[in-house]
Amino acid sequence: MQKTVQKRTLKTRARLIVAAEDVIERNGYQALRVEDVVQAAGVAKGTFFAHFRDKDALMEMLIGERLVACFDQVEQGSVPRTAPEIADALQPIHAFMTSERYVFDLIIRYSGATAITEIGPIARCFERYVRLVAGWLETAKVRHDISPDLLAEGVQAFAIQSMSLKFCALHEAQSFSDRLEIYLDAWLTPAT
Amino acid sequence: MQKTVQKRTLKTRARLIVAAEDVIERNGYQALRVEDVVQAAGVAKGTFFAHFRDKDALMEMLIGERLVACFDQVEQGSVPRTAPEIADALQPIHAFMTSERYVFDLIIRYSGATAITEIGPIARCFERYVRLVAGWLETAKVRHDISPDLLAEGVQAFAIQSMSLKFCALHEAQSFSDRLEIYLDAWLTPAT
DNA sequence: TTTTAATATTGACCATGGTCACTTTATAAT
DNA sequence: ATTATAAAGTGACCATGGTCAATATTAAAA
Numbered sequence: 001m002q003k004t005v006q007k008r009t010l011k012t013r014a015r016l017i018v019a020a021e022d023v024i025e026r027n028g029y030q031a032l033r034v035e036d037v038v039q040a041a042g043v044a045k046g047t048f049f050a051h052f053r054d055k056d057a058l059m060e061m062l063i064g065e066r067l068v069a070c071f072d073q074v075e076q077g078s079v080p081r082t083a084p085e086i087a088d089a090l091q092p093i094h095a096f097m098t099s100e101r102y103v104f105d106l107i108i109r110y111s112g113a114t115a116i117t118e119i120g121p122i123a124r125c126f127e128r129y130v131r132l133v134a135g136w137l138e139t140a141k142v143r144h145d146i147s148p149d150l151l152a153e154g155v156q157a158f159a160i161q162s163m164s165l166k167f168c169a170l171h172e173a174q175s176f177s178d179r180l181e182i183y184l185d186a187w188l189t190p191a192t
Numbered sequence: 193m194q195k196t197v198q199k200r201t202l203k204t205r206a207r208l209i210v211a212a213e214d215v216i217e218r219n220g221y222q223a224l225r226v227e228d229v230v231q232a233a234g235v236a237k238g239t240f241f242a243h244f245r246d247k248d249a250l251m252e253m254l255i256g257e258r259l260v261a262c263f264d265q266v267e268q269g270s271v272p273r274t275a276p277e278i279a280d281a282l283q284p285i286h287a288f289m290t291s292e293r294y295v296f297d298l299i300i301r302y303s304g305a306t307a308i309t310e311i312g313p314i315a316r317c318f319e320r321y322v323r324l325v326a327g328w329l330e331t332a333k334v335r336h337d338i339s340p341d342l343l344a345e346g347v348q349a350f351a352i353q354s355m356s357l358k359f360c361a362l363h364e365a366q367s368f369s370d371r372l373e374i375y376l377d378a379w380l381t382p383a384t
Numbered sequence: 385t386t387t388t389a390a391t392a393t394t395g396a397c398c399a400t401g402g403t404c405a406c407t408t409t410a411t412a413a414t
Numbered sequence: 415a416t417t418a419t420a421a422a423g424t425g426a427c428c429a430t431g432g433t434c435a436a437t438a439t440t441a442a443a444a
Contacts (some may be wrong), residue, residue: 196440196442198439198440199440200439225429225430225431226432227429227430227431237431237432238434240432241432241433246431246443247431247432327427354438
C-alpha cells in the first residue's frame with residue numbers, strides 16, 4: 001500500500017489557497033464562493049473537494065492561520081500585569097475574531113474539537129488562549145485564591161461574551177473594550 | 193392603505209408550523225428540510241417563504257418557543273440561594289440549549305438582536321436570563337461588591353462556556369454541571 | 385351580484401455547496 | 415520504452431435553500 005503524493009498535488013493545492021486568499025482579500029470571508037475560487041485557480045469544482053472536505057474546512061484553515069498569526073503577535077508583546085493591560089494585550093486576537101460576523105461565527109463553531117484525533121487550528125488556538133493567559137496570570141496583580149487555569153478560562157468566557165454583545169444591536173452603547181475591562185476587573189480583582 | 197389578513201393565511205401558517213413540529217419530533221431540528229415541511233403541510237414551496245423569511249426564521253420561532261417554555265418552568269421553581277442551587281435551577285434551560293448541536297449553534301447565532309426594531313424570541317430570552325439570575329442574586333449568598341446585573345451577565349458567560357465545552361471532545365472528562373458549578377463557585381463566592 | 389383591488393399561493397427556476405463515475409496523468413516495475 | 419497501477423482531476427449531476435412573475439382567492443365596494 002503506497003501513498004505517494006505527487007508534486008502536482010501540492011501545486012494545485014497552493015493554487016487553490018492563493019486563489020481563495022485573493023477572493024477573500026477582495027470581498028471578505030463571508031462572500032467567498034467555491035465557484036469563484038476554482039475558477040480563479042483554473043481547476044474543476046471536484047478538485048476543490050478532493051483537497052478540502054468542504055468549504056468550511058478551507059475556511060477553518062485560512063481563518064485558523066490568521067488567528068495563529070494574531071497569537072504570535074500577542075506573544076511578542078510584553079507581559080501584562082493588570083486586568084486592563086490583559087484586555088489590551090489580547091486586543092489583536094479579539095479584533096480579528098470580530099472583524100466579520102462570519103469569522104466570529106465560524107471560529108465559535110470550530111472552537112471545540114469534534115474528535116480527539118483531529119484537532120483543528122482554531123480549537124488549538126482556544127487552548128493556546130487559556131495557556132497564554134494563565135501564564136500571564138501567574139505573576140499578575142490578580143486574585144490568587146483560584147488557579148490561573150480556571151481564571152484564564154474565565155477570561156476566555158468573558159471575552160466571548162463581550163464579542164457576542166458587539167454584534168448585538170441592543171448593547172451598542174458600551175464599546176467592546178469597555179465591557180471587557182469591566183468584566184475582567186470584576187473577575188480578576190484580588191479579594192481584599 | 194389597508195392590510196387585511198385573510199383567515200386562509202392563519203390556517204396555512206398553522207399547518208406549516210404543525211408540519212414542522214411533526215418533522216422535528218420525528219428526526220430532530222438538524223434534519224428538518226423545507227421540502228418535507230411543505231409536503232407535509234400540502235402547500236407549495238413558495239408559500240413557506242411567504243410565511244417565513246427563511247428556514248432560520250422558522251427555526252428561531254420554534255426553538256424560541258421551546259426556550260420560553262423552559263424559562264417559564266424555571267421561574268415556577270423556588271428561588272435558589274447558592275451557586276450550586278443556581279446551576280441546578282437553570283438546568284432545564286441549559287439542557288434544552290444543549291439538546292442538539294444544531295440547536296445550540298442557532299441559539300448562539302440569534303442570541304443578539306441584529307436590529308433594535310426586531311428583537312427575536314431568542315434574543316429576548318438572553319435578556320430574560322440576565323434579569324432572572326440578577327433577581328435571584330439580590331438575595332442570594334453571593335458576593336455583593338458587584339452589581340447583580342454584572343454578576344448575572346457573568347453567570348451567562350460561564351454557562352455558555354460550559355455548554356461549548358460540552359460539545360468539545362477534548363473536555364469530555366468533566367461533566368457540564370460539574371464545570372458550571374466550579375465556574376459559578378469561583379465567580380459568585382463572596383470575597384471573605 | 386358583479387367588479388375590483390388587495391392578498392395569498394404556485395411551481396418553474398436560480399444559486400450554491402457537494403458527489404461520483406469516468407478520464408487523464410504520474411510513477412514504478414518489467 | 416512499455417506496461418500496470420495508483421493518484422489526481424474532471425464536469426455532469428444532485429440536494430437543498432431561496433426567488434419571482436404569473437395565477438388564484440378573498441373581501442370590500444359599487
